[in-house]
Amino acid sequence: MSIRQIIHDETILSSPSRKATKADQHIGNDLLDTLQAHSKTCLGMAANMIGELKNIIAINDQGNYLLMYNPKIVKKTMPYQTEESCLSVYGVHPCVRYEMITVEYKDERFKPKKQTFYGLSAQIIQHEIDHLYGILI
Numbered sequence: 001m002s003i004r005q006i007i008h009d010e011t012i013l014s015s016p017s018r019k020a021t022k023a024d025q026h027i028g029n030d031l032l033d034t035l036q037a038h039s040k041t042c043l044g045m046a047a048n049m050i051g052e053l054k055n056i057i058a059i060n061d062q063g064n065y066l067l068m069y070n071p072k073i074v075k076k077t078m079p080y081q082t083e084e085s086c087l088s089v090y091g092v093h094p095c096v097r098y099e100m101i102t103v104e105y106k107d108e109r110f111k112p113k114k115q116t117f118y119g120l121s122a123q124i125i126q127h128e129i130d131h132l133y134g135i136l137i
Helices: 022-037 119-132
Strands: 044-046 057-060 064-085 092-106 112-119
Touching: 022 044, 022 057, 022 064, 022 119, 057 119, 064 119, 092 119, 112 119
Parallel strands: none
Antiparallel strands: 044 057, 057 064, 064 092, 092 112
């Protein structure tokens, strides 16, 4: 188990991430460990939140931890206005999210997946994918 420090440096957090490869699976494992260690205050993390500029996110999907390599939203519907907070960025910030999204990604074994998410799970994924592009709420 490797729990990493949470990054608050906006220079790192604002930098776009690069494509993840199988060689980056240790980063994914660290990301999951770190998310689980912060489970009381955090539902998702992107790799740049632990100082790694790789396209990797981890989410707590209603108690089921999910790791996504190179996630890409391929469909989104039903926009809504909400407010979010983040472990890496202080405060609560307004943003637009979508109630339903479909995501293509590679799973923890680097197998291609395509899955549709709704509600809070969709919101968490959108927030973390924003991190991968250097978008801060």
